[in-house]
Amino acid sequence: MRNLTPLLHPRSIAFIGGAECNIAITRTRELGFTGKIWAVHPKREELGGIPTVKSVDDIEGPVDAAFIAVKREPTIEIVRALKAKGCGGAVIYASGFAETGDEHLQQELLAAADGMPLMGPNCYGFVNGLARAALWPDEHGIEPCDSGVAIITQSGNIACNFTMTMRALPLACVYAIGNQADLDMGQMVEALARDPRITAIGLHIEGLPDVPRFAEAAAVARQLKKPVIALKTGRSEQGAKVAMSHTSSLAGADTLYDALFERYGVARMKSVTAFVETLKFLHLGGPIAGSRLVSMSCSGGEAALVADMALEKRVSFPPFPAETKPKVAATLNEYVSIDNPLDYHTFIWGQAEKLQATFTAVLSGGFDVGMLILDTPTNPKMTPASWITTARAYMRAQKATGARAAVVSSLPEGMPLTLAAELSANGVAPMMGFDDALTAFEAASFIGRNWARSDALPAVTKEETRGSGDVSLSEYEAKQLLKSFGLSVPESIVCKAVDAVAAAEKLGFPVTLKVSSAAIAHKTEAGGVALNLKTADDVKAAAARMAKLAPDVLVERMVTGVVAELIIGLTRDPQFGTALVIGAGGILTELLKDSVTLMLPTSRAEITRALARLKVWTLIQGFRGKSGDQAAVIRAVEAIAAFAEAHRGLIEELDVNPLLVLPDNAIAVDALIKMRTP
Numbered sequence: 001m002r003n004l005t006p007l008l009h010p011r012s013i014a015f016i017g018g019a020e021c022n023i024a025i026t027r028t029r030e031l032g033f034t035g036k037i038w039a040v041h042p043k044r045e046e047l048g049g050i051p052t053v054k055s056v057d058d059i060e061g062p063v064d065a066a067f068i069a070v071k072r073e074p075t076i077e078i079v080r081a082l083k084a085k086g087c088g089g090a091v092i093y094a095s096g097f098a099e100t101g102d103e104h105l106q107q108e109l110l111a112a113a114d115g116m117p118l119m120g121p122n123c124y125g126f127v128n129g130l131a132r133a134a135l136w137p138d139e140h141g142i143e144p145c146d147s148g149v150a151i152i153t154q155s156g157n158i159a160c161n162f163t164m165t166m167r168a169l170p171l172a173c174v175y176a177i178g179n180q181a182d183l184d185m186g187q188m189v190e191a192l193a194r195d196p197r198i199t200a201i202g203l204h205i206e207g208l209p210d211v212p213r214f215a216e217a218a219a220v221a222r223q224l225k226k227p228v229i230a231l232k233t234g235r236s237e238q239g240a241k242v243a244m245s246h247t248s249s250l251a252g253a254d255t256l257y258d259a260l261f262e263r264y265g266v267a268r269m270k271s272v273t274a275f276v277e278t279l280k281f282l283h284l285g286g287p288i289a290g291s292r293l294v295s296m297s298c299s300g301g302e303a304a305l306v307a308d309m310a311l312e313k314r315v316s317f318p319p320f321p322a323e324t325k326p327k328v329a330a331t332l333n334e335y336v337s338i339d340n341p342l343d344y345h346t347f348i349w350g351q352a353e354k355l356q357a358t359f360t361a362v363l364s365g366g367f368d369v370g371m372l373i374l375d376t377p378t379n380p381k382m383t384p385a386s387w388i389t390t391a392r393a394y395m396r397a398q399k400a401t402g403a404r405a406a407v408v409s410s411l412p413e414g415m416p417l418t419l420a421a422e423l424s425a426n427g428v429a430p431m432m433g434f435d436d437a438l439t440a441f442e443a444a445s446f447i448g449r450n451w452a453r454s455d456a457l458p459a460v461t462k463e464e465t466r467g468s469g470d471v472s473l474s475e476y477e478a479k480q481l482l483k484s485f486g487l488s489v490p491e492s493i494v495c496k497a498v499d500a501v502a503a504a505e506k507l508g509f510p511v512t513l514k515v516s517s518a519a520i521a522h523k524t525e526a527g528g529v530a531l532n533l534k535t536a537d538d539v540k541a542a543a544a545r546m547a548k549l550a551p552d553v554l555v556e557r558m559v560t561g562v563v564a565e566l567i568i569g570l571t572r573d574p575q576f577g578t579a580l581v582i583g584a585g586g587i588l589t590e591l592l593k594d595s596v597t598l599m600l601p602t603s604r605a606e607i608t609r610a611l612a613r614l615k616v617w618t619l620i621q622g623f624r625g626k627s628g629d630q631a632a633v634i635r636a637v638e639a640i641a642a643f644a645e646a647h648r649g650l651i652e653e654l655d656v657n658p659l660l661v662l663p664d665n666a667i668a669v670d671a672l673i674k675m676r677t678p
Contacts, residue, residue, distance in 0.1 A: 001187075001190055001191070002117060002187065003088075004089065004117055004183070004187065004188075004191045005088075005191075006064035006065060006087075006088025006089060007064065007065045007088050007089025007090075007117050007119070008065075008089075008126070008128065008131070008175075008191060009128065009130065009131040009133075010035065010064035010065035010088065010131060010133055011035040011036070011064050012035050012036040012037075012038070012061065012062055012063055012064045012065075013028065013033075013035065013036075013037055013038065013063070013064065013065050013066065013067065013133060013135065014038040014039075014040055014056065014059060014063045014065075014066040014067070014082070014087070015037070015038065015039050015040065015047060015048070015050075015066075015067045015069075015135075016040040016041075016056065016066060016067065016068045016069070016070065016078055017040075017041070017067070017068060017069030017070045017093070018041060018044065018047075018069070018070075019069075019137075020067075020069035020093060020137035021039065021040075021041070021047050021048070021067060021069050021137070022047045022048050023048070023136075023137045023138065024048070024067050024069070024125070024134060024135055024136055024137050025037060025039060025047050025048025025049070025050055026048040026049070027127070027134035027136055027140065028048075028132070028133055028134045028135075029048065029049065030134075031127075031129065031132040031133065031134055031142075031144055032132045032144055033131075033132040033133050033134075034132070035064075035133075036061065037050050038050075038053065038059050038063065039051065039052040039053070040052060040053055040054070040055060040056060040058075040059070041054075042054050042055065055081070056078060056081040056082055056085065057081060059085065062085075062086065063082065063085055063086075063087045063088070064087070064088040064089075065087070065088055065089055065090065065091070065133070065135060066078075066082050066087055066089070066090040066091070067090070067091045067093070067125055067135040067136075067137075068082075068090055068091065068092055068093060068094070069093040069094070069137060070094065071094060072094040072095070072096045072097065072102075072105060072121070075092060075094045075109065075121070076105075076108050076109050076112045077112070079092075079109060079112040079113050079116070079118070080112040080113075080114075082116065083112065083113055083114050083115075083116045087116060088116075088117070089116060089117035089118065089119065089183075090113075090116065090117075090118055090119070091118075091119045091120055091123065091125035091126070091135045092109070092118055092119065092120030092121035092122075092123065092178070092181075093120065093121075093123065093124070093125065093137065094120075094121055094122070095121065095122040096121075096122075097109065097121045097122060097179060097181065098179055098181065099122050099179055106121065106179070106181050109121065109181065110181060110182060113182065117182060117183055118181060118182040118183060119175070119177050119178070119182075119183045120177065120178040120179060120181065121178055121179055121181060122178040122179050123154075123156060123176050123177055123178025123179070124136060124137065124138065124156030124159060124160070124176035124178075125137070125175075125176060126173060126174060126175040126176065127140045127142045127163065127173060127174050128142075128172070128173040129142045129143055129144050129145040129148065129171070129172050129173060130145060130146070130147075130148075130172050130173060130195075130197055131173075132144050138156070138160055139160065139164075140160060140163040140164075140174075141163040141164045141165070141171075142163050142171055142172075142173070142174065145170070145172050146197065147170075147172060147197045147198070147199055148170040148171055148172030148173075148197075148198070148199060148283065149169070149170055149171055149172060149198065149199055149200045149201070149202060149279045149280075149282070149283050150171075150172055150173045150174070150175070150192045150198045150200075150201050150202070151171065151173075151174045151175070151201075151202045151203075151204070151279075152174075152175045152177060152185060152188050152189070152192070152201065152202070152203050152204070153174070153175070153176055153177070153203070153204035154176065154177055154178055154179075154180065154204065154205070154206045154207075155176060155204065155206070156176040156178075158176075158204055159174045159175070159176040161272075162174055162276070165276055166412070166417065167273075167276050167277070167280065167412065167415075167420075167432055168280065168415070168417055168420035168421060168424060168430050169276050169279060169280055170199070170280065170283045170424070172197065172198065173198075175188060180209050184208070184209050184210055184213065184214070185203060185205060185208055185214055185217075186208070186210060186213035186214035186215075186216065186217040186218075187213070187217065188217075189201060189203070189214070189217040189218065189220075189221055189228065190216070190217035190220050190221070192226075193217070193220050193221035193224050193226040193228075194220070194224065198226065199282065199283045199286075200226070200227045200228070200229070200279050200282035200283055200286075201221065201226060201227070201228045201229075202228075202229050202230075202231070202275055202278075202279045203228065203229070203230040203231065203266075204230075204231045204233070204275075205230055205231070205232045205233070205257075206233050206234060207234065207575075208575065211260065211460060211462075211575050211576055212460045212461055212462050214260070215260065215263075215264065215459075215460035216460075218260075218264035218265075218266055219264060219457060221264075222264055222265050222450070222451065225286070225451065227267075227282045227286055227287055227444075227447050228264075228265070228266045228267070228447075229266065229267040229268070229269055229275065229278050229279065229282070229443060230257075230261060230266050230267070230268050230269065231268075231269045231270075231271075231272065231275045232254070232257050232261075232268060234254065253571075253573045253575075253576065253579070253597070255579075255581075255595075255596075255597035256573055256575070256576045256579055256597055256599065258597065259579070259596075259597045259598050259599045260460075260576075260599060262450075262609075263457060263458075263599065263606065264450070264457070265446070265447050265450030265451055267443035267444075267446050267447050269439070269443070271436070271439075273432075273433060273436045274435075274436045274439040274440065274443075276436075277431055277432060277433065277436040277437060277439070277440045278436075278439065278440040278443045278444070280429060280430070280431070280440070281406065281429045281431065281437075281440040281441070281444055282440075282443075282444060282447075284424060284427060284428070284429045285404055285427070285429075286444075287444045287445070287446075287447035287448035287451060288368045288369060288404060288441070288444045288445050288448045289368060289445075289448050289449075289452065290368040290445060290448070290449075291314055291315040291316060291368060291441065291442060291445035292315075292316060292318050292367050292368045292369075293310070293315050293316065293317055293367060293368065293369050293370075293371060293438075293441060294317065294320075294340050294341075294342070294362055294363075294365060294367040294369075294370050294371070295307075295317060295340065295341035295342065295370075295371050295372075295373060296341070296342045296344060296358075296359065296362055296370070296371070296372045296373065297341065297342070297343060297344070297372070297373035297374075298343070298344055298345060298346050298349060299343060299373070300343040302341075302343075302373045302410065303341035303342065303343045303373075304341075305410075305434065306341055306371075306373065306408075306434050306438070307341050309434050309435055309438055310438055313438050313439065313442045314442050314445065314446070315438055315441050315442050315445065317340045317341055318340060318367075319339070319340055320338060320339075320340055320362075320365055321365055321366060324361065324362075324364060324365035324366070325338050327361040327364065328342070328358065328361040328362055328365075330361070331348075331354065331357040331358040331361050332344060332345070332347070332348070332358060333347055335347070342362060344358055349386065349390070350386045350389060350390075352389050352392070352393050353393075355389070355390055355393035355394070356393040356394075356396050356397050356400075359372070359393060359394050359397035359398075360396075360397040360400050360401060362397075363397050363398060363400075363401040363403035363405060364401050364403070367403070368404065368441075368445065369404045369405070369406060369441050369444075370398075370403050370404065370405045370406070371405075371406045371407075371408045371431070371437065371441075372390075372391075372394045372405070372406070372407045372408065373408050373409075373410065373434075374387060374390055374391060374394075374407050374408070374409060374414070375387075375409045375410050375411060375413075375414025375415075376388065376391065376409070376414055376415065376416055376419055377414075378413055378414070378416050384416070384419075388419065391407055391419060391422075391423065392422075394407060394428065395422075395423065395426040395427075395428055398426070398427060398428050399426065399427070405427070405428045405429070406428060406429035406430075406431045406437065406441075407423055407428055407429070407430055407431065408431040408432075408433075408434060408437045409431070409432050409433070410433070410434055411432070411433065412432040412433065414432075415430055415431075415432050453605070455603060455605035455606075456603070457603075458599075458600075458601045458602055458603050458606070459601075460599060462577070463577030463578060463648060463649055464649050465649050465676070466648075466649035466650050466676065466678060467649070467650050467675075467676030467677050467678045468676060468677060469676060469677050470652050470674050470675065470676050470677075471674070471675060471676075471677055472518040472519070472521070472672075472673070472674045473518060473672075473673045473674075473675075474494075474516055474517065474518045475514065475516065475523075475554060475670060475671055475672070476492060476494045476516055476554050477518075477673075478654075478671035478672060478673040479492070479668060479671045481643070481673065482639065482640065482643055482656070482668065482671060482673075485639045485640070485642045485643040485646070486635060486638070486639035486642065487636055487639040487640065487643075487656070487668050488632070488636065488665055488666060488667045488668065489667060489668050489669075489671075490512075490556040490557045490558075490559055490667055490669060491507055491556065491557045492507075492554055492555060492556040492557070493506065493507065493554075493555045494516050494552055494553070494554050494555075495552065495553065495555065496551060496552060496553075497543040497544070497546060497547035497551065497552070497553050498543070498547075500513060500539050500540070500542075500543035500553050500555055501536045501539050501540050501543070503555040504533065504536065504539045504555050505536065507555060507556070507557045508557065509533070509534050509535065509558075510532050510533055510534045510558040510560075511533050511539065511555055511556060511557060511558050512529070512530065512531050512532070512533070512555075512556045512557075512558050512559075512669070513529075513530045513533055513539060513542045513543060513546065513553055513554070513555055513556075514528055514529050514530075514546075514553065514554045514556070514670075515528030515529075515546045515549045515550045515552075515553060515554075516550065516552040516553055516554040517549070517550035517552065519550075520549065520550065521672055523670075526549060527545065527546075527549070528546055528549050528550075530542035530545075530546075531558065532558055533558075539555075556669070559660050559662070559667050559669055561662050561663060562660045562661065562662060563619060563620060563626050563627065563628035563661045563662060563663060564584075564616055564619040564620050564628055564661045565584070565585040565586035565616075565658035565659070565660060565661070566582065566583065566584065566585045566616065566633065566658060566659040566661060566666075567581070567582070567583050567584070567585030567586075567589050567595070567655065567656065567657040567658060567659065568580070568581070568582050568585075568636065568637055568640050568655075568656045568657075568659055568668075569581040569582075569653075569654055569655045569656065569657070570640065570644050570651050570653065570654035571653065572651065572652060572653070576599060577600070577648075577649075578600050578644050578648065578649075578651055579597055579598065579599055579600060580597070580598045580599075580600055580602060580637070580640065580641055580644065581595055581596070581597050581598075582595060582596055582598070582607075582610060582611065582614065582637060583595025583596065583614065583616075584614065584615070584616040585657045585658035585659060586657070586658045589657060594614055594615045594616055595614070596610040596611075596613050596614060598610055598641075600641060600644050600645065601641065601645055602641055604634060604638065607634055607637045607638065607641075608634060611630075611633065611634070611637075620633065620661050626663070627663065628661035628662065628663060628666070629661065629662060629663060629664050629665055629666055632661070632662075632664075632665050632666035633659070633661055633666045635666070636656075636659055636666045636668065640654070640656065647675060649676075650675045650676045650678060651673075651674075651675050651676075652674045652675055652676060653672065653673070653674040653675075654671075654672065654673050654674075654675075655670075655671065655672040656668045656670070656671045657670055657672075658670065
C-alpha cells in the first residue's frame with residue numbers, strides 16, 4: 001500500500017493559489033494546526049495571515065501536503081515542481097479534466113505527479129480534526145478531536161453538509177476526493193481502516209474506477225474490524241447519468257454493488273439521515289452480533305409505532321426471556337403488561353431509582369440492543385428536568401449491565417445536543433428518528449453477522465475481454481456444453497421435423513418438442529415450444545407446425561413433478577466483469593422480479609446465502625407438503641459458475657430458464673448462450 005500519511009496527516013502544508021487558499025489557511029489555523037504552513041502566490045503579500053513566497057521553488061524545507069487552487073493548466077506544472085521537492089501528496093481543486101471530457105489533461109496531471117499521491121482533481125479536499133488540518137476552501141463544522149468517524153465522498157457539497165449536522169455525529173474527518181484520478185475510494189478506505197483513531201467509515205459513492213482495488217480495501221477493513229457503510233448513488237437512470245457527468249464515474253450495475261457490499265459486510269444506506277445515525281451508533285461500540293431489540297417507553301402509542309416500523313426491517317422485538325420477565329414485573333405495578341416493546345407507563349415517571357431498577361432489569365435480558373424512546377423538550381417554554389432524570393437513570397442502568405444501549409427520540413428536535421453529548425460520553429448512543437435508528441441497528445447487525453462468517457472470501461480480480469465477434473449456440477449445444485460442467489439436463493434428441501415421432505418413441509412419452517435454431521432465442525413467443533405431448537399424433541402435429549420455423553426440432557423427455565422454477569443467468573458488466581444472477585424463473589421472470597446477483601468467482605457459502613434471500617426459495621424449502629432438492633439447486637448454480645470461470649472474458653450472455661426444481665433433482669430445460677470466439 002502507498003504511504004498516504006504525509007498527505008492525510010500532514011505536519012507541513014503548502015497552500016498554492018489565491019482566494020481559496022486564503023480560506024483554507026484560515027480554517028487550518030482555526031483548528032490549531034501546529035506544523036509549518038507555506039503560502040504560495042506570485043503577487044499577494046500574504047494569505048490567511050501567512051507571508052507568501054512567489055513559487056514552489058522558493059519553499060525551504062519539506063512539504064508533506066499541498067493544496068493547489070489554480071487553473072487547470074498551471075496546476076500540472078505546480079504538481080511537477082512539488083514532486084521534485086519530495087512532497088507527500090496534493091489536493092487538486094481545479095476542474096475541467098476527465099469529468100468534462102479532457103481525459104488527456106488528466107493523464108498529463110498524473111504523469112507530472114509521477115507517483116506522488118493526488119486527491120482529485122475537481123475536489124474540495126479534506127478536513128481532518130485528528131491532524132488539525134483543513135485543505136479545504138469553505139466553511140466546515142469539524143472540531144479538533146482524538147477519535148471519531150470518517151466520511152469519504154466524491155462531492156464537495158455533500159462533504160460540507162455532513163460537517164454541518166446537528167445530530168451529535170462524532171465526525172473526525174471528511175474527504176471529498178472528486179474524480180479519483182489517482183487516489184480512489186479503495187485506497188482511502190484502506191488508509192483509514194488502518195488508523196486506530198477512526199471508529200467507522202462512511203462512503204458516499206458515485207462510482208468506483210477500480211472494483212478489485214476497492215474489494216481489497218474492504219477486505220482489509222473487515223479483517224481489521226473497522227465497520228464500513230455506503231450511500232451509493234446511481235440506482236436510477238437519472239442518478240447514473242448525473243454521476244457520470246459530475247465526476248466521470250460509471251455508476252455500474254446497482255445489483256452488483258449490492259453483491260460487492262454483501263460479500264465484504266459493507267452496510268448499504270438509502271438515506272442521508274440513516275447514514276449519519278448508523279455512523280453514530282457504530283462509533284459507540286461497533287457492530288452487534290444479532291438483531292434482537294428491546295424497546296422501552298412510557299407510551300403505548302410509541303411502543304406500537306416502533307413495533308410496526310420494525311416489520312419492514314431485519315430486526316425483531318422478541319418476548320422477554322422467562323427469567324427476565326418476572327424481574328421486570330417486580331419493578332412495576334400490576335397494571336403494566338410485560339411485553340416487548342415495553343410500555344412501562346408513567347407510574348414511575350420522575351422517580352430516578354425506580355426508573356433505574358426497571359431499565360436495569362430490561363437491559364439484563366440479553367438483547368442485542370436496548371432502546372429507550374425519549375423525546376426531551378427543547379422548547380424554551382418547557383422544563384426538561386424530568387426527561388433528563390429518565391435519561392440519566394438509563395445511563396446508570398447501562399453502566400450496571402454493560403448492555404448495548406441507545407436513547408431514541410422520535411424527532412431530531414427531541415434530542416438536545418447537550419443531552420446527546422452526555423449520553424455519548426456515557427456509552428449510550430443518542431439516536432434521532434425511529435426509522436433511522438432501526439435502520440442503524442439493522443446495519444450494525446448485518447455487519448456483525450458478516451464478520452462472524454468463517455468461509456473464505458473469493459478474490460475479486462479484473463476480467464479482461466477475450467476473443468472477437470460472438471456466436472449464439474443452439475439450445476441443444478448450450479445444454480450439452482453446460483452438462484459437461486455438471487448441470488443436469490433432460491434426455492434429448494435433435495432431428496429433422498419429420499423424424500420427431502421416432503425420436504419421441506425412443507425417449508418415451510410424454511415429451512417436449514421445441515424448434516432447434518440458434519437464430520430463435522425466444523421460442524415460446526415464436527410458437528416453437530409444445531409441452532406434455534403424450535401421443536405420436538400430438539408430436540406429429542406439433543412438428544409440422546414447427547417445420548415452418550426451422551427444419552430441425554429438439555425432442556426431450558418431459559420433466560414432471562415440478563416444485564418451483566428458477567432462472568440462472570450470466571451477464572457482463574464493464575466494471576465488474578461477468579456476474580451470476582439467480583431468481584424466480586419461467587415465463588413470469590420479468591414480472592416477479594425476485595432475483596439476487598453474485599460476483600464471480602463465488603463460493604458455495606455465498607450461493608447458499610443468496611438463494612435463501614429469494615422469495616421463491618420458500619417453495620423449495622417446503623410449502624404445503626412439497627419441497628425441492630436444495631442441494632441439487634446449489635450444484636446447478638455451481639456448475640454454471642464453473643462454466644463462467646472456464647470461459648472468463650468470453651461470455652456475453654447466458655440464460656438457463658427455467659431450471660426446474662424437483663423433489664430429487666434440478667434440471668435445466670432451456671438454455672441460451674452467446675459468447676465470443678477465442
